[in-house]
Amino acid sequence: MNLNALRAFVVKELHHILRDRQTLTVLLMMPLVQVILFGYALRSDVRDIRMAIVDPTPDNATLELQSRFLSTMRFRIVATGQSTDIIEPLFRRDKADVALVFDPDFASHLRGTEPARLLIAIDASDPNTGTTYLNYTRAVIQAYQAELSAGSNQVRIVTETRMRFNPTLESVNLFVPGLIALVLVLVSALMTAISLSREKERGTMEVLLVSPLRPQQIIVGKVLPYLVLAFANVLTALLAAWAVFHVPFRGSVVLLLLESILYTLVSLALGVLVAAKTASQRAAMLTAMLATMLPNALLSGMIFPIASMPRWLLPVTYVVPARWFIVIARGIMLKGVGLGILWRETLVLSAMALLLLVAAMRSFKPRME
Amino acid sequence: MQTLRYLLRKEFLQVFRDRMMVTQLLLMPIIQLLLLGNAATFEVKTSRMYVVDRDHSETSRGLIDRMQASRRFNVVGASPSMDVANDWMLRRKTDVILSIPADLERDIVRTRNGAIQLILNAEDGAAAGVTQSYAAQIIGAYANELGAELMPKVSGHPIEVRARGWYNPDLDYRDYMVPGILVQLVTVVGTLMAAMNIVREKELGTLDQLSVTPLSQSTFMAAKLIPFWVIALVELTLGLLVARFVFHVPMLGSIALVFGAAAVYLIAALGIGLFISTLVDTQQQAMFVTFFIIMVYLLMSGLFTPVRSMPDWAQWMAQFNPVKHFIEIMRAVLLKGATPRDVARPIGILAVFGVVALTLAIREYGRRIG
Amino acid sequence: MTAAAQINGFAIDAQNLTRRFGSFIAVDHITFDVKTGEVFGFLGANGAGKTTAIKMLVGLLAPSEGVAHVAGFDVHSQREQIRRNIGYMSQRFSLYADLTVRENIRLYGGIYGLPPAHIEERTKLMLDTLGLATNADDLVGKLPLGWKQKLAFSVALLHEPKIVFLDEPTGGVDPITRRQFWELIYAAAARGTTVFVTTHYMDEAEYCDRISIMVDGKIAALGTPTELKERFGADSVDDVFVRLARGAKKGEAA
Numbered sequence: 001m002n003l004n005a006l007r008a009f010v011v012k013e014l015h016h017i018l019r020d021r022q023t024l025t026v027l028l029m030m031p032l033v034q035v036i037l038f039g040y041a042l043r044s045d046v047r048d049i050r051m052a053i054v055d056p057t058p059d060n061a062t063l064e065l066q067s068r069f070l071s072t073m074r075f076r077i078v079a080t081g082q083s084t085d086i087i088e089p090l091f092r093r094d095k096a097d098v099a100l101v102f103d104p105d106f107a108s109h110l111r112g113t114e115p116a117r118l119l120i121a122i123d124a125s126d127p128n129t130g131t132t133y134l135n136y137t138r139a140v141i142q143a144y145q146a147e148l149s150a151g152s153n154q155v156r157i158v159t160e161t162r163m164r165f166n167p168t169l170e171s172v173n174l175f176v177p178g179l180i181a182l183v184l185v186l187v188s189a190l191m192t193a194i195s196l197s198r199e200k201e202r203g204t205m206e207v208l209l210v211s212p213l214r215p216q217q218i219i220v221g222k223v224l225p226y227l228v229l230a231f232a233n234v235l236t237a238l239l240a241a242w243a244v245f246h247v248p249f250r251g252s253v254v255l256l257l258l259e260s261i262l263y264t265l266v267s268l269a270l271g272v273l274v275a276a277k278t279a280s281q282r283a284a285m286l287t288a289m290l291a292t293m294l295p296n297a298l299l300s301g302m303i304f305p306i307a308s309m310p311r312w313l314l315p316v317t318y319v320v321p322a323r324w325f326i327v328i329a330r331g332i333m334l335k336g337v338g339l340g341i342l343w344r345e346t347l348v349l350s351a352m353a354l355l356l357l358v359a360a361m362r363s364f365k366p367r368m369e
Numbered sequence: 370m371q372t373l374r375y376l377l378r379k380e381f382l383q384v385f386r387d388r389m390m391v392t393q394l395l396l397m398p399i400i401q402l403l404l405l406g407n408a409a410t411f412e413v414k415t416s417r418m419y420v421v422d423r424d425h426s427e428t429s430r431g432l433i434d435r436m437q438a439s440r441r442f443n444v445v446g447a448s449p450s451m452d453v454a455n456d457w458m459l460r461r462k463t464d465v466i467l468s469i470p471a472d473l474e475r476d477i478v479r480t481r482n483g484a485i486q487l488i489l490n491a492e493d494g495a496a497a498g499v500t501q502s503y504a505a506q507i508i509g510a511y512a513n514e515l516g517a518e519l520m521p522k523v524s525g526h527p528i529e530v531r532a533r534g535w536y537n538p539d540l541d542y543r544d545y546m547v548p549g550i551l552v553q554l555v556t557v558v559g560t561l562m563a564a565m566n567i568v569r570e571k572e573l574g575t576l577d578q579l580s581v582t583p584l585s586q587s588t589f590m591a592a593k594l595i596p597f598w599v600i601a602l603v604e605l606t607l608g609l610l611v612a613r614f615v616f617h618v619p620m621l622g623s624i625a626l627v628f629g630a631a632a633v634y635l636i637a638a639l640g641i642g643l644f645i646s647t648l649v650d651t652q653q654q655a656m657f658v659t660f661f662i663i664m665v666y667l668l669m670s671g672l673f674t675p676v677r678s679m680p681d682w683a684q685w686m687a688q689f690n691p692v693k694h695f696i697e698i699m700r701a702v703l704l705k706g707a708t709p710r711d712v713a714r715p716i717g718i719l720a721v722f723g724v725v726a727l728t729l730a731i732r733e734y735g736r737r738i739g
Numbered sequence: 740m741t742a743a744a745q746i747n748g749f750a751i752d753a754q755n756l757t758r759r760f761g762s763f764i765a766v767d768h769i770t771f772d773v774k775t776g777e778v779f780g781f782l783g784a785n786g787a788g789k790t791t792a793i794k795m796l797v798g799l800l801a802p803s804e805g806v807a808h809v810a811g812f813d814v815h816s817q818r819e820q821i822r823r824n825i826g827y828m829s830q831r832f833s834l835y836a837d838l839t840v841r842e843n844i845r846l847y848g849g850i851y852g853l854p855p856a857h858i859e860e861r862t863k864l865m866l867d868t869l870g871l872a873t874n875a876d877d878l879v880g881k882l883p884l885g886w887k888q889k890l891a892f893s894v895a896l897l898h899e900p901k902i903v904f905l906d907e908p909t910g911g912v913d914p915i916t917r918r919q920f921w922e923l924i925y926a927a928a929a930r931g932t933t934v935f936v937t938t939h940y941m942d943e944a945e946y947c948d949r950i951s952i953m954v955d956g957k958i959a960a961l962g963t964p965t966e967l968k969e970r971f972g973a974d975s976v977d978d979v980f981v982r983l984a985r986g987a988k989k990g991e992a993a
Contacts, residue, residue: 023654030661037665041683044495044674091535092707094697115529124534125704127542128411128495129675134532135502145528155477155516157432157508158484161501163491164458171674174494186660194653281652282565283389289561289660290397293667294553298405303673305496307464308410316404327461330492341460375849379838386837386878574831581797581827582850583819 009213009221016195017225027191027229031183031237038179039245043171046132052079052090052099059107068144069100074136091123098122098133110148165334173248176241177329178302180234181322184260185267185292187230190285192271196222197284200275215364223268230264231257250336256329259342262349263325267292269356270321276363296322324348372584376592384596394562398554398604402611405550410542413499415440419454419463420447426474428515432485435511436467441503454488464490465500477515536619536704547616548699549672551608555631556638556692557663559601563642564659565652566593567734572652586735590727594639601635602628612703621706627699630712633719634695640726641691647733666692691722750775750902750933751796755805758791765791767956768805773935773949775901778928780947781937782976784984788956789937790830793906796935797827810901823851826895826903830910834891836880840871843879844894851898865893885916889923896927903927905936909943921946941977950976952983959983 017024051069055062069075078096079086090096103109103117110116120137124130166173199205208218234257241247249256271288278284298304299313300322309317317323324345331337331345339346385391418436422429436442445463448454457463468486477483487504491497537544570576579589609627612618642659649655669676669683670692676684687693694715701707709716752772758765766788773779783789794800796809798818807814810824834843841862848858866872869889879887888908895903905924909917921943928934936947944950944964951961960967960983964976971979 020651020654022649023657026657026661034664037683038668041669041679041686042674043678045678046675048677087535089711092701092705092711094701110528117529117531120530120532122532122534123536123705124538124540125536125700126545126675127534127537127540128499129678130534130537131499131502131540134534138530138532141528141530155481155512155519156483157477157512157515158482159505159508160484160486162486162488163497164488166491166494166497169491169494169498171494174492182664186664190656190660191653194656198651198653279389280387282562282569283387283393285565285652285656286390286393286397286558286561289557289656290393290401293557293660293664294401294405294550297667297673298408298550301493303495304409304411305413305493307416307493307496308412308414309408313404313407317408334492335459337459372850372852375846378849379835379842379846382842383835383837573836574829574833575835577799577829577831578827578833579850580799581822581825582847583822583852584850 006213006217006221009208009217010224013195013221013225017229027187028232028236030186031180031233032240034183035176035179035237035240036244038175039172039241042175044128045169045171046129046136047074049075049098049133049136050078050096051075051137052081052087052096053077054081054084054086054099054101056082056102056104057107061107061110062102065141065144066100068140069137072136072140075140087121094123096123097129098137100137165330170245172241172245173334174330175302176237176245176247177326177333178297178300178322180237180260180329181263181300181302181325182293182296183233183237184230184264185270185296185322187233188226188264188267189271189274189292190288191226191229192222192268193274193278193284193288194281196272196275197278197281201281216361219272219361219364223272226268227261227264230267231261234260234264247333249333251332251338255338256332259325259328259332259346259349262346262353263321263328265353266321266349266356269353269360272360273356273363276360295320299323301326318348321349321352324352373588373592376584376588377595380592380596384600394558394600395604395607398558399607399611401554402547402551402608403615406543406547406612406616409546409550411495411499412540412542413441413496413503415443416464416496416500416503417445417462418442418465418467419457420444421449421451421454421466421468422447423449423471424469424473428474428477428483429469431515432469432508432511433467435507436504439503439507441500441507458488458490461490464496465504467504478519481516481519536621543616544618544704545700546672547612547618548703549670549696551605551612552692552696552699553667553670553672554608555601555605555635556666558604559597559635560638560642560663561656561659562597562600563593563639564645564655566597567643567646568649568652568655571650586731590643590731590734593643594636594727597639597642598632598635601639602631605631618703620703622702622708626702626707626709626712629709630695630698630702630716630719633716633723634691634698636723637691637719637726640723640730644726644730644733647730647737666690669693670696672696688718691719694718748775749773749808750777751779751807751809751935753796753805753807756792756795756802756807757804758788758795758800759803764956766795769953769956769958771951771958771961773902773933775933776928776931777948778924778934778936778946780944780950781935781953782939782941782944782950782980783937783953784939787953789953790906792953793904793935793937797825797904798822824901826898826900828891828895828903828905828908830906832884832887832891834879834887834894837878839876839878840866840882840890841875843890844897847894847897853898861897865897869893885912885919888912888916889920892920892923896932900932902933902935905934907937907939909938909940917943941975941980944976944980952980954983 053066066077070077079090084101087099099121101119101121106116106118120134122130122133163169242249274288275284278287299317299320306317328342328345331342420433433444437444446457454466458466466488470484473483473485489497489500534540613620645658646655649658669687669690676687676693698712698715701712749772754770755768756766757768769792781789791800795802795814796807798814798821802814809821812820814821844862844865845858848861866875892908909920924934947964949963951958967976967979971982973979
């Protein structure tokens with residue numbers, strides 16, 4: 001009897017979702033569009049460096065060094081001048097990234113024994129890119145210098161570097177697990193939060209609460225269709241990652257899917273909780289959005305390494321479900337490891353799911369006043 | 370104008386009557402700024418290093434000492450077995466493996482050339498790149514040190530390179546990220562509130578009531594725009610105070626210019642929200658469409674990854690992203706002291722956005738009610 | 740009011756007014772007129788097309804066909820002027836639940852451009868008439884339904900419109916409050932306001948000067964309650980309605 005009631009309720013929920021074609025299309029297409037869009041666009045490699053040259057006394061030696069920069073294909077000379085005054089406006093207008101300033105005596109010193117001076121000014125407002133600019137610039141100068149001093153007995157230690165699990169540092173391999181985490185939170189937490197709070201706002205929730213359905217069943221009914229939808233999203237996102245970007249799947253796909261369901265449950269429970277604790281759709285949505293979007297992007301390790309964060313912030317990242325899911329997803333996809341290694345993260349997610357689900361169920365007890 | 374005043378009073382009353390909303394609007398973004406501002410950094414302070422030293426020579430120990438002494442690396446384990454090292458990495462117990470082959474010292478003494486291997490966990494691409502460049506610097510310096518020991522002063526043609534990072538000499542990532550995150554928070558809250566607003570009245574039925582009054586379409590839209598515009602500017606002010614006094618973000622340029630640009634930008638951001646609100650039928654749809662758009666705006670704004678690293682088509686798309694322009698302006702004015710002339714172009718683009726978004730919103734609203 | 744409207748004395752006149760939604764004809768060539776100062780009842784079952792018709796008259800929906808004038812202005816081309824001259828109370832409760840009684844009144848007064856002093860004065864008068872003086876600073880959402888409805892009606896009259904449109908104003912309200920509501924309607928009519936009211940309570944129809952009964956998007960009968968009862972040989976408007984509705988293809992007879 002009760003099972004029938006539950007089924008009727010789930011069917012009603014499905015109808016709500018299926019009837020709203022617009023939202024459904026957005027829901028199904030979004031992960032696909034996002035993985036493809038961001039897979040191509042989200043990268044931090046530096047391909048094009050705009051260089052300004054300040055060369056008060058142009059000469060064969062300075063021109064030679066300039067041509068070394070041009071021949072790397074990575075550098076582009078956008079301005080040349082006699083004085084350092086040209087640098088400031090170029091940087092301020094974001095027209096140049098690096099300025100190379102030759103000492104007036106550069107060429108003559110280079111032939112003599114005094115050190116020839118060279119100043120590299122970089123636009124370091126973005127420290128990460130700035131450092132990369134500097135490294136590339138230094139490398140070109142060092143190569144030039146090594147050539148000049150060839151024959152001298154310098155010690156060289158050749159370092160063979162291997163990037164384990166992602167040899168080419170392909171950004172898409174790193175972002176896909178994070179994107180899946182983001183999209184799942186969107187579909188699960190936001191959609192449930194808003195659809196529940198809508199029933200509250202319209203008074204239909206009261207009707208449901210006085211029906212023979214138990215509060216747990218109402219929640220299950222609300223959550224089940226979105227679980228299915230979220231699962232479809234995982235599949236399309238993974239498929240796109242695999243087919244378009246050849247993201248590796250070194251571990252068990254089944255395990256990955258199971259972990260995704262676990263993570264989705266956490267997000268869904270979060271949505272239910274948000275709806276229970278807020279008074280209007282507006283408030284529910286704003287809470288869900290602020291509580292999910294930026295923290296999941298910034299505190300999860302998706303973009304910024306957790307190891308880089310200040311120590312006091314680490315406990316905060318522990319409560320972000322995506323942080324654990326990303327470790328799991330990267331572990332399975334890139335490292336090919338299984339539960340033997342990921343049991344701790346899985347345990348944390350399970351505990352979160354359990355805790356949140358219980359809290360969510362309790363928050364929807366019909367209130368006797 | 371009189372009518373507008375009454376409508377504005379209504380909108381403000383409605384926002385401030387919902388206590389939860391006020392908290393959400395003003396407090397949450399500030400808390401988030403405090404947390405996220407600290408989280409957004411690529412700086413890697415210490416990496417855990419596992420050493421596989423098969424040489425056991427003075428040279429190899431010297432290298433390990435230099436690594437440890439730099440405080441960039443913390444040697445957490447050592448053994449001659451590569452298998453153990455790999456297992457450590459798989460379990461995320463170490464970030465880097467330094468592998469030194471058996472004859473490093475012999476090779477260096479004989480040929481002045483040695484080879485070592487550095488294996489990084491690139492599961493975290495950004496961190497791996499940074500760690501690698503630190504290691505390379507230490508190894509390079511060590512090689513020079515060894516060279517000086519083995520053969521004092523070779524006469525050559527030294528080029529003395531000095532480097533200066535402008536605008537952010539300490540390479541503090543927070544200086545760069547905090548203004549961007551602030552823009553994001555203001556955008557999320559503002560656009561979302563605007564997007565939910567009109568459709569909410571549609572759902573509640575009060576929009577029909579307003580539609581049969583002589584209220585003009587532009588007065589209506591102005592009444593919807595101004596409250597969130599003011600709230601967003603207040604939020605920006607609070608955020609800038611946090612940026613200044615908590616994060617010590619340098620503010621080289623004119624603050625008036627920041628607010629001028631923000632005033633224009635917010636018209637665009639809120640206009641987009643209002644346009645969405647007139648298009649959709651339910652708050653749920655409004656939230657969704659907004660969320661989708663904001664997510665694209667956010668990830669393609671240059672906040673996280675530089676726009677100039679994107680493929681050409683994505684850079685072209687980014688031109689249509691108001692968030693990108695405003696983040697650029699904020700960073701340029703605060704960090705580089707850009708003048709109005711320097712940022713005239715992006716401000717102009719934002720103004721065009723604002724006009725287009727508002728016009729679309731008013732037109733769509735007019736179409737809906739008639 | 741324009742000269743034409745003053746001469747013919749009609750507050751509303753509609754000819755062949757029609758509205759289609761795709762192939763569905765919600766309102767099918769209706770023709771009627773409402774005299775100035777009249778209480779005009781617009782009756783029909785749920786889904787008969789009442790709300791669609793009212794929405795065309797107040798300018799919320801564009802007619803697919805036909806012409807209509809409200810307060811002498813054309814519904815196609817003079818919506819602005821119409822809006823200035825009418826009041827409207829929709830089927831759904833349409834005051835702001837999260838504003839207080841006083842704030843709602845002030846808002847609508849402001850929208851219709853009443854001077855602040857005038858708004859104050861009208862607010863006081865209205866609160867006294869409705870017996871809401873002690874509740875002036877309560878949120879409207881917290882008031883009982885009957886009070887909300889009376890308040891919504893008074894707010895619709897705030898700017899002293901020539902015509903007021905009421906779309907099922909008494910839905911879900913208890914009989915006593917309905918009675919009081921109709922007293923408010925009579926008071927408004929006595930002050931010269933034309934009242935256009937839709938309802939499916941047939942007893943309310945008896946209070947109207949004239950009624951029209953809509954069936955399947957068409958006007959099936961039009962006249963004073965007495966005329967209609969005589970014409971159909973019925974004891975009450977309810978009887979008239981049931982007879983007409985029996986022939987209906989769509990809509991559940993009330």
